[in-house]
Amino acid sequence: MAARDYGQYCGLTRALELVGERWALLIVRDLLVGPRRYGELAAGLPRIPSNILAARLKELQEAGILRRAPRSRVVVYELTDYGRELEPVVLALGAWGFKAMGEPREEQIITPDSMTMALRTAFCPHVAASLPPTAYAGRFGAAELLIRVDGANLDVSRGDGPSDLAFAAGPGIHRLISGEIAPDRAIAAGLIEVLRGPHVLLGRFANTFHLAA
Structure with missing residues (x-):
């Protein structure tokens, strides 16, 4: 169960419980570009506290959105097929937010x-x-x-x-x-x-x- 529980039985509610916490979608955004090591994710999100990054990665992994994978003696984080289904959502949100960027x-x-x-x-x-x-x-x-x-x-x-x-x-x-x-x-x-x-x-x-x- 995600930290945020809205108490409603609804697809949108469940989506927000999974990726609605702060920084979660930005982690997904960066992983949509490609697999990243922990340090690379931290460098791409310079304002995220280390404990929050670790917590979000754990939550997203438990939700089946991303996984840890060994690559050339290092561990990277990558999206699962389920996680990659978020791409059109992220792109649509980006287009919507673009209108209010100022x-x-x-x-x-x-x-x-x-x-x-x-x-x-x-x-x-x-x-x-x-x-x-x-x-x-x-x-x-x-x-x-x-x-x-x-x-x-x-x-x-x-x-x-x-x-x-x-x-x-x-x-x-x-x-x-x-x-x-x-x-x-x-x-x-x-x-x-x-x-x-x-x-x-x-x-x-x-x-x-x-x-x-």
Whole structure:
């Protein structure tokens, strides 16, 4: 039984009992990107107290949402099939919350996993299917991601690599993804810096990754 018990017999109630505790869905979000060691989860959620992270991992494991698995002499946490069923829920919640994000606060950061899931949330496969394959190297604060779009397929991995367009941006990139600001204006305003490649490809990026605020 989860620590939170609402006393109601309802699917939504049970879902909240399983993943409604603070930090639980953010742990699931990061594990949707891939298996993580305990230290990697802690680094991706820098404000989570160690005892809370340990407690949430134990609760999610007991609920059958994640499991501990040995990988090359280390133990990682990974989602079970049941846990991976949460992906459309997480993406839908991300899209819903995007509408209320407002301007970023100074202390707010972007992590590689949070940005990866944000890109999955904003990805428009029906638009990408009509565009040439494109690789983007995005630097989002300290997070570096290689974003490959090939038709309706999206692949996001950590690090740099060969790309058609490389750019740097901070949390203000949400203004481009929301359509609030055009690519050329985002560059002029200093929200995005093109590092290499033709500037026009930033427009393709904005069309491929779009969420209306």
